[in-house]
Amino acid sequence: MKIEGEYTFDGPREDVWEMVRDPEVLVTCLPGTQSLKLVGKNEYEGEMAVRIGPIGGVFSGRLLVSDEVPPESCTLTAEGKGKPGFVNGTGKVQLVQQGENKTLMTYAGEVQIGGRLAGVGQRMIDTVSKSMIRQGLGVLDDAIKARVMAKADSKAVPYTPPSETEFAAAVAKDVAGGLLSARLVVWIAVAAIVVFLAVLVWLGVR
């Protein structure tokens, strides 16, 4: 599956770069993520518990950051597996400063999906994962805004990441236009796993 897109953040490129390379921040952007830790030079491991509908279990992922040109670009290689199957992928992320306080992120990746995810979740993967990327990046953008404001005021600005439920609901609303069926929730669950790994691919982690 090919995924590509772009997103404009409200913040200078250096800040965006710092944020996307910060596991602490990313964990908050991906509700359900249990851990994300550095295990080698530019190599990370993460775990995500998924317990929605019939698909349950821990999904574990590994991520490698290479070709790093701070604060411009990097290549990401990720692999993840768990009960619902596996996701492997590589992606390229680029940050382009646009004016004083805007940064354009472009991402392009190729992801291979297998097992139950591919066999049973196929028809919703594309739409739902794209929506979840959008939502995840939106959350990240809020975090960046908070950081930028904090820097400017030299004091902490409260930032509350969305809960797992809030996040899933936002995606569902995005995908289904507010018409959420019980069946869709299952598909979203499947897609949540994809997105976790997909975002690992597309975003830098520190």
Added chain:
Amino acid sequence: MTKQIIGKRIRRNEDPRLLTGQALFVDDVEIPGMLHAAFVRSDYAHARLLGIDVSAARKRPGVVAVFTAEDMGNDWQPGPPLVSPPPTAKDVVFHSRRQVPLVKDKVRHAGEAIAVVIAESRYIAEDAVEDVLVQLEPLEAVIDLEKGLQAGSPLVHDDLESNLAAHLRQKKGDYEAARDRADLVIKRRIVIERGAAAAMENRGVVAHWDEKSKSLTVWDTTQAPIPIRNGLATRLGLSENQVRVIAPFIGGGFGPKMMMFYPEEMLIPWVSMKLSRPIKWIEDRRENFYATTQERGQIHDAEIALSGDGRVLGLMDVFLHDTGAYDPYGLTIPLNTQCHLMGPYDIRNFTSDVSVVFTNKTLVTPVRGAGRAQGIFIIERLLDIAARELGIDLVEIRKRNLIPPDAFPYEHTIIDQAFAPLVLDSGNYWPVMEKAREMVGYAQFVKDEQPRLRAEGRCVGIGITPFIESTGVGPYEGARVTIQADGKIFVATGYGTQGQGHFTTFAQIVAEQLGATVSDVHIVTGDTAEFHWGTGTFASRGVVVAGNAIHAASSMVRQKVLRLAGKILETPEEELELAEGLVRLADMPQKSISLAELAVLANPLRGAVQPGTEPGLEATAYFGPQFGATAFGTHAMILEIDPETMMIDIKRYITVEDCGTVINPLILEGQIHGGVSMGIGNAYYEKLHFGENGQLLNASFADYLVPSSTEMPRIEVGHVETNAPFNELGAKGVGEAGAIPVPALFAQAIENAFYDRGLEILEMPLSPNRLFELLNEEKSQ
């Protein structure tokens, strides 16, 4: 002999049990102390196995054992070949690579079993499957048949030079010379893709090794219980009499359950012996999509040469056949395709070249139709295109090419799926086609109704497609018929049953000979303790091969009955008749003796059995046909297509079958209905989508669409009988007939509906989406 019972529309003996839930299926078997199995399967289609860590799974409470290939030691062996390899000849290549019980070095298709977990319940076993850590190094998968044969392709089997599993070329006459003198040559590439058999009941095995009696009992959803028993005995180091295999009621076979020695089929009995515990494994639907065999994937480059008046001068077809990761079933499917490429037509010049390709997909073995549907699709497509090019009516071009009735037995001088010469035993084709044409009202529809409906802007099409089906092949089946002391008749055959109505058709054959009531004939199929000679349920051979064996055994019992009754009634045998459970004088029916009394007298408790005779009214007989019996039929249909959604409404569906002697029209029609339903799936709904690197993308019934009652038309069935000359019943098989011509018929009728759009259908299955795409491709050209 005028038939009293054969040919009667009798309700099925087995239905009361089936309809009231009293029939035993494998999953109904419950044994005290029974454990449950679940399999660790590969998510990857092609990967190197680097390691398995089962320690966490073994520690889970309730888990009794976990086995990997390594744990099997010397018991780890590939499955046996299921059919003989082709004869060694020039140009014949065949590499036998058989499925393995558990992956040892390399995963060759998604869903291949890597380890088996045995636990107190299936729930625990499934949870423990998640505890097993499998380290796989993914490899590039071989999915595309053409790319798979290119130099530099990854290899499914590393010890082979390429992914070529087999190659075979067959020739009849001189195609090149025929092409040189042809007025019209048509060449097309035609692609047929994979589908699933999608039986209602998935596979299942219960194995019970009893340590004290040293006997193994296996309940298995197999179409071939006797070969399974024999193979298990050999592999497990047991004597054949220590192993009993029971194929109880089975919710549909359709071919994939024929493939004996699925990994699970060998492993579950092996584990039962290792642990001295009964073990149950029931396949779930997702496993079925990955681990139960599939069929139909082929790519054909076909060429037909015709004279200006529409006579076929020759046919050439070069094709690739997808065999999946292994090829235990040899060349059966591609040979069947070759043998049906000429369909019911008198074609004198023919060349067919097949390359069988290993791919990283689930194994391919016969699925109802078994290569025949592909052959028929090719020839029928080419004839439709030819008819259009030559301006000949589509029925007429076929009529001109049918094998004439005086040409039978018709020798094709190529070899069939058993490597024997292909001989079409008998037939009278035109009356069948003509009857279908009349039943569908072809002339009237084309002349009046279709123009009228088209003028209203409606998109209606008609199709009429003849086909042959080779059926009833050897090697043999057998049966034992016994009249019991209560006058009821017991019949045992090794032939397995999966819903075909054998408990009734076989009973009718017996009742015809012995003058019994059909419901008094009790049939046991597929239990090796009752009868242990036979091969299996395949190639539409139940009534032809097992039926004739039962007929022969019944005739022998009839002779015994007459001899004994003649003596007791002091009447010459020729003056006796068997009816209503009695033997009586034909002209003095009040003078009689019952079969029950005769059975008792034939098995005396004192005195001496006459020298040269046997006790009881019992006989065992076998039937092994030298040639198969080739059935013929024609399907016709009128459909209407919604030009916006491409959904199809089948207005009329007609089948006319010539399967020789009809034993029971009700059951025959049921077989046809089921076959047509499968054919409709193959034509318009059922396609397995394989994504990048061999991932199956529609592994559930939410995404893999099988026809439901709303897609099924009312089917009108007509019969014509041309008795098969090489078996006493005169019967031909019909089990697969319903499915075979349907894709060709759909293509024809859809093209006819879009007659003004220049549509040419060169692929199967279609779908509403795909048809929409094809029409828009045509538009943009």
